[in-house]
Amino acid sequence: MRFLSILIAALWLALSTAVSPAAAAVADEDLKRLVDALGVGGFSEAEAAINALVATGDDRVSAILDRFGEGDLYTRKADKSVFIAEKAGSDFKLLDPVTGAEAGVVSKGEIEKIKVNNRIRRAIAAAVGSLTLRSPDAAIRRSAAEAVMKSKDAAAIPALDAAIEAETDPAIKQIMVAARAAAVLESDLPEADKIAAVEMIGGLGTRDAMSMLAAYTAVEGPVGEAAASAARTIESSLLVWDAAQNVWYGLSLGSVLLLAAIGLAITFGVMGVINMAHGEMVMIGAYTTFAVQEIIRTSAPGLFDYSLLIALPLAFIVAGGIGILIERSVIRWLYGRPLETLLATWGVSLVLQQTVRSIFGAQNKEVGNPSWMSGSFTIGELSITWSRLWIIVFAMVVFAGLLAVLKRTYFGLQTRAVTQNRQMASAMGIRTPWVDAFTFGLGSGIAGIAGVALSQIDNVSPNLGQGYIIDSFMVVVFGGVGNLWGTFVGAMTLGVANKFLEPYAGAVLGKILLLVFIILFIQKRPRGLFALKGRAIEA
Amino acid sequence: MITGFLLNGFDTRARVVFALLIAIAILVPAANLLLPPDHPLHVPTYMVTLMGKYFAYAMLALSVDLVWGYCGILSLGHGAFFALGGYAMGMYLMRQIGTRGVYADPILPDFMVFLNWKELPWFWYGFDQFWFAALMIVLVPGTLAFVFGWFAFRSRVTGVYLSIITQALTYALLLAFFRNDMGFGGNNGLTDFKDILGYNIQADGTRATLFALTVLAVAIAFALASAVTRSKLGKVLVGVRDAESRTRFLGYRVENYKLFVWTLSAVMAGIAGALYVPQIGIINPSEFDPANSIEAVIWVAVGGRGTLVGAIVGAITVNFGKTWFTGALPELWLFALGGLFIFVTLFLPKGIVGTVQAWWAGKRASAPAATLKPEPAE
Numbered sequence: 001m002r003f004l005s006i007l008i009a010a011l012w013l014a015l016s017t018a019v020s021p022a023a024a025a026v027a028d029e030d031l032k033r034l035v036d037a038l039g040v041g042g043f044s045e046a047e048a049a050i051n052a053l054v055a056t057g058d059d060r061v062s063a064i065l066d067r068f069g070e071g072d073l074y075t076r077k078a079d080k081s082v083f084i085a086e087k088a089g090s091d092f093k094l095l096d097p098v099t100g101a102e103a104g105v106v107s108k109g110e111i112e113k114i115k116v117n118n119r120i121r122r123a124i125a126a127a128v129g130s131l132t133l134r135s136p137d138a139a140i141r142r143s144a145a146e147a148v149m150k151s152k153d154a155a156a157i158p159a160l161d162a163a164i165e166a167e168t169d170p171a172i173k174q175i176m177v178a179a180r181a182a183a184v185l186e187s188d189l190p191e192a193d194k195i196a197a198v199e200m201i202g203g204l205g206t207r208d209a210m211s212m213l214a215a216y217t218a219v220e221g222p223v224g225e226a227a228a229s230a231a232r233t234i235e236s237s238l239l240v241w242d243a244a245q246n247v248w249y250g251l252s253l254g255s256v257l258l259l260a261a262i263g264l265a266i267t268f269g270v271m272g273v274i275n276m277a278h279g280e281m282v283m284i285g286a287y288t289t290f291a292v293q294e295i296i297r298t299s300a301p302g303l304f305d306y307s308l309l310i311a312l313p314l315a316f317i318v319a320g321g322i323g324i325l326i327e328r329s330v331i332r333w334l335y336g337r338p339l340e341t342l343l344a345t346w347g348v349s350l351v352l353q354q355t356v357r358s359i360f361g362a363q364n365k366e367v368g369n370p371s372w373m374s375g376s377f378t379i380g381e382l383s384i385t386w387s388r389l390w391i392i393v394f395a396m397v398v399f400a401g402l403l404a405v406l407k408r409t410y411f412g413l414q415t416r417a418v419t420q421n422r423q424m425a426s427a428m429g430i431r432t433p434w435v436d437a438f439t440f441g442l443g444s445g446i447a448g449i450a451g452v453a454l455s456q457i458d459n460v461s462p463n464l465g466q467g468y469i470i471d472s473f474m475v476v477v478f479g480g481v482g483n484l485w486g487t488f489v490g491a492m493t494l495g496v497a498n499k500f501l502e503p504y505a506g507a508v509l510g511k512i513l514l515l516v517f518i519i520l521f522i523q524k525r526p527r528g529l530f531a532l533k534g535r536a537i538e539a
Numbered sequence: 540m541i542t543g544f545l546l547n548g549f550d551t552r553a554r555v556v557f558a559l560l561i562a563i564a565i566l567v568p569a570a571n572l573l574l575p576p577d578h579p580l581h582v583p584t585y586m587v588t589l590m591g592k593y594f595a596y597a598m599l600a601l602s603v604d605l606v607w608g609y610c611g612i613l614s615l616g617h618g619a620f621f622a623l624g625g626y627a628m629g630m631y632l633m634r635q636i637g638t639r640g641v642y643a644d645p646i647l648p649d650f651m652v653f654l655n656w657k658e659l660p661w662f663w664y665g666f667d668q669f670w671f672a673a674l675m676i677v678l679v680p681g682t683l684a685f686v687f688g689w690f691a692f693r694s695r696v697t698g699v700y701l702s703i704i705t706q707a708l709t710y711a712l713l714l715a716f717f718r719n720d721m722g723f724g725g726n727n728g729l730t731d732f733k734d735i736l737g738y739n740i741q742a743d744g745t746r747a748t749l750f751a752l753t754v755l756a757v758a759i760a761f762a763l764a765s766a767v768t769r770s771k772l773g774k775v776l777v778g779v780r781d782a783e784s785r786t787r788f789l790g791y792r793v794e795n796y797k798l799f800v801w802t803l804s805a806v807m808a809g810i811a812g813a814l815y816v817p818q819i820g821i822i823n824p825s826e827f828d829p830a831n832s833i834e835a836v837i838w839v840a841v842g843g844r845g846t847l848v849g850a851i852v853g854a855i856t857v858n859f860g861k862t863w864f865t866g867a868l869p870e871l872w873l874f875a876l877g878g879l880f881i882f883v884t885l886f887l888p889k890g891i892v893g894t895v896q897a898w899w900a901g902k903r904a905s906a907p908a909a910t911l912k913p914e915p916a917e
Contacts, residue, residue: 268699272699273699274699274702274703330881330885333885334884334885338698338699339613339698339699339702340884340888341884342613342699342702343833343836343837343840343880343883343884344880344881344884344885346833346837346877346880347837347876347877347878347879347880347881347884348877348880348881349877350873350874350876350877350880351873351874351877351878351881352877353873354870354873354874354877355874357870357873358870466830470706470707470710470829473703473706473707474703474707477700477703477704508714508715508717508718509715509718511711511714512711512714512715515707515708515710515711515714516711518704518707519687519704519707519708519711520690522691522694522696522700522704523690523691523693523694523696524694526694526695526696526697526700527700
């Protein structure tokens, strides 16, 4: 009789929750009444009570059932009320299973443990699975479906069927369908169902699907054949995705190289000087970002998402200013002696490194990612992080901007004239010393804003620049001097080549191979990929 | 004939320097071994080792000066040859450890046992013999330099480009030697040496002998370099340095001259490295660091490029300064070194020795010139 009344109450609750999807709205007392039913009668009654609890769809149910499965639920003999009991010395502390409120301490004799057998445990597991599959929170539904996909539990099929029916989010629905297919393969359903499941999984084309199918390729009969052929299809499509992934990583690395090298390309192109302190300009840009973020953190935390945008012009000004200072104080005395300039700028780089170390300390600085830089999304099998995407976009913007400055402005015209023929440009009335100074400032400023971008993906330490300087040289020398497109092609080629070598040769050996390749390449084309033609280059 | 070649190559200054080096090679070990420790002129052993290190660096600087000062090849990768020579010596010393290593394996060095290698890699064969190691000390850097130079000079890679690819070379080697599976001890390199040619490497006598040998090697290298630079070949080299195209148009095979001096220089650097390792007691991949090679260039610049003596003076001065600075004011060392780079290139382009020479020559020239009637300016 009592059993019937519970069932009716549960039905009523289920109806009421169906009307209002906010499932947590079941009243505490109602829920408690259903929980109490767990302690009445034998296992069959307990199972019915579990189902009744599940039917409420309440958020708290799965936690209660978990405790039940662990054997933590006890009945108080006095009023047949069910509690969670925790050992407190020789006595037990009772907790209300619904509200979590303490309900006093009792001795062992006053309570009785609700027995749990395997049948109950299975019922609980299925119940919790279907509960989470129907949870109002999309993230919980997704993880529940993924859990089924991993466990391949055939018992979850009915719950999944119901969940698929109710699901509104297409992405989660797809995961559920895949999870159902995985479960079907493990079940004893007829072969036709299994083949359909194989086809379903094969259609996903993911790495996970591939490993899932790999387990069934050895199975005798049509299921195994279907699995094998689906696995082959996935494998060939994965190869394409792998290549795409490598290209993507390569482009991303290439953009980093481009950012680091492009300023160097300008100064080298115009002045024929390799600026060894170039890496330190990148480092200064990164530290400017750090300083901007520190100020924002302490005085205006709301602006944090804009910190990079604020840091960009500042880094350009700081690094560019230091660049002009270096040019005016050191480099201009050394024109026509490129090798000496190389040594002097190396000295400058040591001084800058030590200065930054003295001001900020030697340890790495934490530069945060704004919210729009963190996270990732996927296209097919390609996982794309926002930070990489933004750096590629940023590198392209910087590159285009620099091209525009050089091709479309008067300053650019002068710079190109000096690059091509210094004496002639000077004879035409161009003040070459000023062009030198501002070009050096521009190159250093670009390095500075490269530092802003690199602060997002690299450790910000005084040695940051050292890590990029040799790579930047390689890019510039490979691409050829005095030609920004050469630098662009050089950076992208080296980036992509590096990422394609990595899986076969390992990261370090891949890099060594590239260095050797560049050394050999320079023998073949001593002036790089896109060499300037004419007399001007014979300094 | 060779003696004649060497003697012809000696002017008075070179004879003085040579004699001075020989005197140091004899007197310092004598002061270390023969004088009692409380004697005011006693040189403690750590000082002998420290000076031995300086002189090994001086030899590296000599080799850099030979190519940079006389042939205009700015190598930013000479540290690679130095380190390769060092590794060849280190491999010999490793195999001398024998069963005294931590794992007491008679054949395999400790790090190979640690990496669970079963047998010696082929390139470690022969290094238990000193003559073989000595041959490798010369051959490995020499061959690498020859092959590298053969390609580079034939393709007429010059100036900054050449500097960059020498840097790429040493950087590639740095990365390679960091790898454990290269078979050179990876990150930790080779260390924990016990003895050399049967003598305990820690003993005072061995250390003093190594010092004497190092200084002697510097003296010989100096004599050889002086002879080369004062010979007809040396004049052509200077021609290449100052006007490469013009020298080529005059009919000289520029690349062959460059290749010769480049290879010779690399061998010198390799020997310097081999002398350096037993005194320091360790060789690891950081010796390949491009920064080290650039530092070697600044020694030459400080002492005086194209003077040979300057290279020795510069290496010893800068390294003495480094020892003192890193001990007394460690955070200022990079400022000092960086400032030195800037100061020397801006204000002392001839270096210490070059400036003194110019001043001396000016003084000597001005004395007789004063008696002549000044010519009207053109």
